Amino acid sequence: MGDGARGTPLRFLKDLLAGPVLPAARGLLGCEISAGGVTVRITEVEAYAGTAGDPASHAHRGRTPRNAIMFGPAGFLYVYFTYGMHWCANVVTGVEGEASAVLLRAGQVVSGLDLAIARRRSTVERDLARGPARLCQALGIDGTAYGADLLAPDAPVRLRLPSTPVLESRIAAGPRVGVTGAHDLEWRFWIADDPTVSVYRRHVPRKRAQ
DNA sequence: CTGGCGATTTCCT
DNA sequence: GGAAATCGCCAGT
Numbered sequence: 001m002g003d004g005a006r007g008t009p010l011r012f013l014k015d016l017l018a019g020p021v022l023p024a025a026r027g028l029l030g031c032e033i034s035a036g037g038v039t040v041r042i043t044e045v046e047a048y049a050g051t052a053g054d055p056a057s058h059a060h061r062g063r064t065p066r067n068a069i070m071f072g073p074a075g076f077l078y079v080y081f082t083y084g085m086h087w088c089a090n091v092v093t094g095v096e097g098e099a100s101a102v103l104l105r106a107g108q109v110v111s112g113l114d115l116a117i118a119r120r121r122s123t124v125e126r127d128l129a130r131g132p133a134r135l136c137q138a139l140g141i142d143g144t145a146y147g148a149d150l151l152a153p154d155a156p157v158r159l160r161l162p163s164t165p166v167l168e169s170r171i172a173a174g175p176r177v178g179v180t181g182a183h184d185l186e187w188r189f190w191i192a193d194d195p196t197v198s199v200y201r202r203h204v205p206r207k208r209a210q
Numbered sequence: 211c212t213g214g215c216g217a218t219t220t221c222c223t
Numbered sequence: 224g225g226a227a228a229t230c231g232c233c234a235g236t
Contacts, residue, residue: 046228056228058221066221083229084218090228103228121231133229178228201213212236221227 009161014151017074017093021047021100024074024093025189026171028102030162033089033150036119036140038112040129041162042104044190044197046176048090050099056179059099069147070099077148077157079141086133087142091150091159105132105177105188108196115140131198166191177201 005011016027025047032039048057050070058080059067069078070092078090078101090101107129109116116128116138129135136142141157150159173186177200190197 048228058228061222064222080228081220082227084220084227086229088228105228131229176228212234214233214235216232217230219227221225223224223226 030166035157040107044106046103047187087136088132
């Protein structure tokens with residue numbers, strides 16, 4: 001049974017996610033994520049290296065109840081609550097214990113448009129999943145989806161490869177959004193010229209900052 | 211178009 | 224107690 005999966009799209013996706021986080025992040029572009037009757041084509045992601053010297057990662061200071069799922073195997077969903085009201089979704093990547101993950105920053109709603117519009121205030125189709133919190137809202141993802149197996153057919157949140165892969169030449173890279181430090185790392189990836197990619201805003205400290 | 215700011219809860223020091 | 228991988232609304236250019 002296990003050998004029967006060799007060479008299949010599922011196996012390809014598993015291997016992609018189990019590998020280094022930067023190729024995994026690039027490979028997630030164009031993939032489709034489905035939840036709550038809505039499917040979104042991923043157009044923008046950010047890589048986080050977990051414990052491997054990335055101060056911006058939630059796992060940088062070690063395992064906590066919130067980030068525990070990141071320390072497990074690849075292909076599971078890490079969702080976190082932030083700014084008092086927003087949920088954001090990550091795909092856990094790499095090997096067990098490494099805690100790397102890819103933040104899903106934006107996408108294009110490709111099915112379940114009515115449901116997505118109902119969950120969001122905006123009726124502007126381009127903005128339905130433009131931003132990590134908006135993407136979760138459009139898909140109806142919240143804390144109950146924490147730890148979902150994205151590759152299981154009966155999971156509440158599912159991930160699948162694109163029907164037509166995104167060409168490497170169409171992938172753009174830049175610094176991560178909202179991250180206080182590590183502006184030199186270009187670990188944000190998006191599909192060039194896609195209108196659903198979120199607008200880049202450099203992180204501005206609210207009060208005094210260094 | 212750009213930039214500023216309030217909302218509101220959880221997590222961690 | 225303070226910051227946080229954000230968003231939507233507001234004002235000014």
